[in-house]
Amino acid sequence: MSDIKEKTDFIRDIISKDLEKEGSNRKIHTRFPPEPNGYLHVGHAKSICLNFGLADEFGGKCNLRFDDTNPTKEESEYAESIKTDIKWLGFDWEDREYYASDYFEKLYEFAIALIKKGKAYVCDLSAEEIRQYRGTLTTPGKESPCRSRSQEENLALLKEMRDGKYPDGSKVLRAKIDMSSPNLNMRDPVMYRILHKSHHRTGSSWCMYPTYDWAHGQSDSIENITHSICTLEFEDHRPLYDWFIDQLGIHHPRQIEFARLNLTYTVMSKRMLLELVEKKYVNGWDDPRMPTISGMRRRGYSPQAIRNFCLQIGLAKAESTVDIAFLEHFIREDLNKKAARVMAVLNPLKVIIDNYPDSKEEELTAVNNPEDPCAGTRKVPFSKILYIEREDFIEDPPKKFYRLAPGREVRLRYAYFIKCVDAVKDSDGSILELHCTYDPATRGGDAPDGRKVKATLHWVSAKHSIPAEVRLFGHLFIKENPLKLEEGSDFKENLSPHSSQVVKDVRLEPSLYGAKPGNIYQFERLGYFCVDSDTTNGKIVFNRTVTLKDEWAKIRTAT
Ligand code: ATP
Ligand code: MG
Numbered sequence: 001m002s003d004i005k006e007k008t009d010f011i012r013d014i015i016s017k018d019l020e021k022e023g024s025n026r027k028i029h030t031r032f033p034p035e036p037n038g039y040l041h042v043g044h045a046k047s048i049c050l051n052f053g054l055a056d057e058f059g060g061k062c063n064l065r066f067d068d069t070n071p072t073k074e075e076s077e078y079a080e081s082i083k084t085d086i087k088w089l090g091f092d093w094e095d096r097e098y099y100a101s102d103y104f105e106k107l108y109e110f111a112i113a114l115i116k117k118g119k120a121y122v123c124d125l126s127a128e129e130i131r132q133y134r135g136t137l138t139t140p141g142k143e144s145p146c147r148s149r150s151q152e153e154n155l156a157l158l159k160e161m162r163d164g165k166y167p168d169g170s171k172v173l174r175a176k177i178d179m180s181s182p183n184l185n186m187r188d189p190v191m192y193r194i195l196h197k198s199h200h201r202t203g204s205s206w207c208m209y210p211t212y213d214w215a216h217g218q219s220d221s222i223e224n225i226t227h228s229i230c231t232l233e234f235e236d237h238r239p240l241y242d243w244f245i246d247q248l249g250i251h252h253p254r255q256i257e258f259a260r261l262n263l264t265y266t267v268m269s270k271r272m273l274l275e276l277v278e279k280k281y282v283n284g285w286d287d288p289r290m291p292t293i294s295g296m297r298r299r300g301y302s303p304q305a306i307r308n309f310c311l312q313i314g315l316a317k318a319e320s321t322v323d324i325a326f327l328e329h330f331i332r333e334d335l336n337k338k339a340a341r342v343m344a345v346l347n348p349l350k351v352i353i354d355n356y357p358d359s360k361e362e363e364l365t366a367v368n369n370p371e372d373p374c375a376g377t378r379k380v381p382f383s384k385i386l387y388i389e390r391e392d393f394i395e396d397p398p399k400k401f402y403r404l405a406p407g408r409e410v411r412l413r414y415a416y417f418i419k420c421v422d423a424v425k426d427s428d429g430s431i432l433e434l435h436c437t438y439d440p441a442t443r444g445g446d447a448p449d450g451r452k453v454k455a456t457l458h459w460v461s462a463k464h465s466i467p468a469e470v471r472l473f474g475h476l477f478i479k480e481n482p483l484k485l486e487e488g489s490d491f492k493e494n495l496s497p498h499s500s501q502v503v504k505d506v507r508l509e510p511s512l513y514g515a516k517p518g519n520i521y522q523f524e525r526l527g528y529f530c531v532d533s534d535t536t537n538g539k540i541v542f543n544r545t546v547t548l549k550d551e552w553a554k555i556r557t558a559t
Contacts, residue, residue, distance in 0.1 A: 009315040011050070011256055015058060015227060018254065028060035029226045032086070032093075033216070035067045036078040036200075038270035039285040039292045040085045042306065042327070043261040049310040050258070051229060052091040063223055064093035067100045069215045071199040079200070081285070085293040089303045100215045101201045103222055107210050108162070110218055110248055111173060111191060115154045119247050120191060121147055122157040123174045130172070133179075134187050140180035141187040147176060161194055164207045168194050175214075177243060185240045189213055217241030220253045228253040231260040232319065261313065262321040265475035266291045267482055272491060281495060282476075288532075288543045289476045289499050299473070300520045300530025300545030305334035324475065329552035331545065335520065335528045340368045340375060343413065343458040344508045344523040346470060348387035350433040350462065353418065356384045361461075364444070366414040369522075380509050382415050385462040387507050389525075392457050393434060395423055402454035404434070411456040413524060417442040458524040465507035468540040470529065472501045508540070515540055522548075 019026055030051040034044065055062035064086065068074050086093070114120035123146040125133060135141035149157075161171055173192040181187055191214040198204045217240075220228045235257045245252050262268055268291060276282045276290075285292050288299035296306065309330040313322050343366075362382045369375035388404070397405040404410050409419040422435040441448055445456070475496055476482075482494040512521070520530040528545040535541045 010317065011054070011227075011229065011258060011315055012057075014254075014256060015054065018226070019058065027226075028055060028058045029063070029224055030055050030060065030229060031063040031065045031098075031220065031223060031225050033065045033067045033219075033230075034082050035070070035073075035212075036075065036082060037070065037073040038078060038274050039081050039294055041268055041270070041273065041291045041293065042263065042296065042309075043268045043291075044085075045089060045293060045306050046261045046310045046313065047229070047231070048086055048089055048091060049307055050315070052086075052093075053311075054227070054229075060226070061096065062091070062093060063096040063098055063225070065098040065100065065219060065223065067212065067216060067219070068199070068201060069100050069210050069212055071195065071197045071209060074200055076200050081294065085297075088297060089293065089306065098219075098223060099201055100210075100219045101199060103215070103219055104202060104206060104210070106222060107215060107218055110244075111158065111214075112155065114175065114191075114244075114247060115151060115158065117247060118151065119176050120154070120173055121149050121176055122154050122161070123147075123172050123188075124170070125172075127169060130190070134184060135179070137182075137184070141184075143179050144174070144188065147188070158192075161192065161208050162206070164196070166194055168196055170194060173208075175240075175244070177240075183236060183239055185213070185237050186243070189240060213237060213240060214244070217244055217253075217255075218248070218250070221245055221248075221251045224251055225253040228255045230255060230257055232257045232317070233260075257317070259316045259319045261310075262319070263291060263327065264321055264324045264480045265477050265482070266324065267477070267491060275492070276495075279492075281492060288471070289473050291476075298530075298533065299543050300335075300518075300528060301331050302334050302338070305330045308334070321481065323552065325551035328546050329550055332528070332548070332550055335522065335545065337369075337371050339520050339522045339528055341366075341370075341522045341524050342509055342512060343380065343460055344468070344470075344506060344512070344521075344526065344529070345387045345389055345458065345460050345465075346503050346506050346523075346526060347390040348505065348507050349390040349393060349431065351386045351388050351418070351459070352433060352435050353384050353386065353438045354421065354435050355437045358384055360384070361464075364414050378511050380414060380511065381461045381464040383461045383463055386412070386459045387462055387465060388412075388434075388457050388459045390431075392455075393420070393423070393431065395431065403457060404455070409453050411442070411445050411453045412459045413456050414445055415443070415459070416440070416445070417447060417453060458526075460507050460509050462507070464510045466510055466513055466540070468506045468508050468512075468542055470503045470506045470542045470544065471532070472503065472544045474499045474501075506542075512540065520545065 032048050032051045052062045123144045133142045172190045174188045177186045179187050190211050192208045194208045196207045238255050286294035286298045288295050309327050363379040364382050365377050366380045393404040404420050406420050409417050416438040418436040418438045420436050424432045426432050476499050477494045478496045479494045482491050515531045517531050517533045523529050527547040529542040530545045532541040532543050
C-alpha cells in the first residue's frame with residue numbers, strides 16, 4: 001500500500017541492507033503465521049500490516065501460514081475467521097495459503113535426519129520430570145537417562161510413537177543440544193509429543209504432533225521465507241531455530257523481533273479473550289467492545305483507519321503500551337470525512353411549537369457532510385411537535401449552560417430559532433414536555449435582524465421520526481492496565497460494569513429509514529454510529545463507534 005512507503009524503521013533498514021548485499025534480483029518473502037486458536041485482534045493487525053506491507057513495499061510476497069500444530073485448541077472456525085479478517089483489512093495472500101500441518105511428513109523426515117546425526121533422542125521422562133531435569137536460570141539442567149540411546153533404538157521408537165503404540169505423555173522426541181546452556185530453550189527441547197487427538201486438517205493420520213518450536217523455523221525454511229518477523233518473546237528461541245536449521249543444512253531465514261502492540265483499557269491475549277467469550281462476559285468474539293478485528297468491524301471501524309493506526313504506532317524493540325485514545329483518533333479522522341451527518345435524539349423530550357400551524361409540514365435543507373463538498377444535501381421534515389435531547393433543557397440553568405431554558409431562545413439546526421415559553425411537569429416534578437414559539441423569519445437558522453443565540457440543538461419531527469435502539473460502549477476494563485493485579489485476584493475483576501449501555505427509544509430523522517448493517521453516520525453532536533447486524537425490518541440497532549471528543553488531541557496538547 002502506497003501509504004507505507006515513506007516509513008523507515010529498524011526492520012526496513014535491515015531489509016534494505018540485506019537487499020543491497022544480495023543484488024537487485026533478490027526479492028523478500030515474509031509470512032503472517034497465526035495459530036488458528038482464536039480470532040485475530042488489533043495486535044495481529046499490526047503484524048499483518050507489517051508483513052504484507054513489507055512485501056508490498058519491497059516488491060516481494062507474503063504468505064499466510066497457519067501454525068496449526070496443536071489439535072487440542074484449534075478449529076476450522078478460527079482459520080476461516082482469520083482469512084475473513086485479513087481480507088477485510090485489505091491484504092491478499094493470493095494462492096499462498098499454507099499450513100504447518102502440510103509439513104508434518106517433511107518434519108518427520110527432518111526428525112529422522114537429526115536422529116541419524118545423533119542430535120535427537122526419544123525420552124521416557126514424564127512432562128513433570130522433564131521440567132525438573134531442565135534446571136533453572138541459575139542452575140544447570142540434568143541429562144535424561146535416555147540421552148545415550150542408540151540411533152537404531154531411537155529410530156525404532158520414533159516409528160512406534162508414530163504408529164500409535166504408546167499412550168499420550170509416555171514418550172517425547174527431544175533435540176540433543178546442551179543441558180547446561182544458559183538459554184533454557186537449548187536444554188534438550190521437546191520436538192514431538194504424543195497426542196491421540198484428531199486434527200482439523202490431518203484427521204487421525206497422526207497421533208504425535210510437532211511442538212511450535214520444532215515446526216515454526218522449519219516451516220519458514222520450507223517456504224523460503226527471507227525475513228521471519230516475530231514478536232519479542234521469540235528472541236530467546238532464535239538460537240534454537242538457528243540450531244535446527246544449521247543441523248539440517250536447509251535454507252536459513254533471518255528472524256527479526258519487534259515489540260508487540262499493547263493497548264490501554266483492554267487485553268491482547270487470545271487466551272484471555274477466549275475466556276471472556278466462553279464465560280460470556282462479552283457477546284462473542286465480535287462483541288463491539290472486544291479488541292478483535294471482528295469486534296472493531298462490527299463497531300464501525302474501517303480497515304483504512306486501523307491500517308493508519310498500525311502505520312503510525314511504529315516499530316520498536318522495547319515493550320510499550322499505546323493509549324486507546326490514539327486508536328480512536330484515527331477512527332474519528334477517517335469517519336469525519338466519510339460519515340454523513342444526520343440528526344438523532346437519544347433521550348427524547350417532546351417540544352410543542354405553539355405558534356406553528358397544526359397541520360403544517362415543511363421540508364428543510366440539511367447539509368450531508370460539511371467536510372465533503374460532494375456529499376450534497378437532503379431534506380428533513382419539520383412540524384409542530386418535535387423531539388430534542390432531554391439534556392438540552394434545564395429549568396434552572398447554571399451559569400455556563402447556554403442551551404434551552406424558560407424564556408431562552410436557541411437555534412434548531414437547519415430550521416428556526418425557538419423560544420421556550422413553558423415546561424409542563426408531571427406530579428413528581430419531572431419535565432413532560434416543553435412549549436415553545438418559533439420565529440418564521442429565522443427559517444434556515446439565521447435571524448435577519450442579526451440577533452444571536454448561543455446554542456444550536458439537533459432535533460427530529462415527532463411524527464416523521466423513526467424509532468431505533470442504540471448501544472453505547474465504554475472501555476472494556478476499568479483499569480488502564482487490566483493485568484496489573486493484586487495477589488490472588490483475576491483480570492476479570494477489572495472488567496467495567498458499564499462498558500455497554502442500551503438506549504431503547506431513540507428517535508431518528510426519516511432519512512435513516514432502510515439503513516443497512518455496516519452503514520455509518522455521524523449523529524450531530526453525539527458521535528459516530530454504525531448500523532448493527534442485529535437490525536431487523538422492524539427495528540434499527542446502532543452501535544456507537546466513537547464519540548466526537550478527541551481525547552488524543554487533548555493528551556497531545558497537554559504533553
Ligand atoms: P498465542 O499465545 O496463541 O501464540 P499470539 O497472540 O502469539 O497468541 P499467534 O496466532 O501466534 O497469536 O500470532 C500470529 C502472529 O501475530 C505472530 O507472528 C505474533 O507474533 C503476532 N502477534 C500476536 N500478537 C501481537 C501483538 N499484540 N502485536 C503484534 N504482533 C502480534
Ligand atoms: Mg504465538
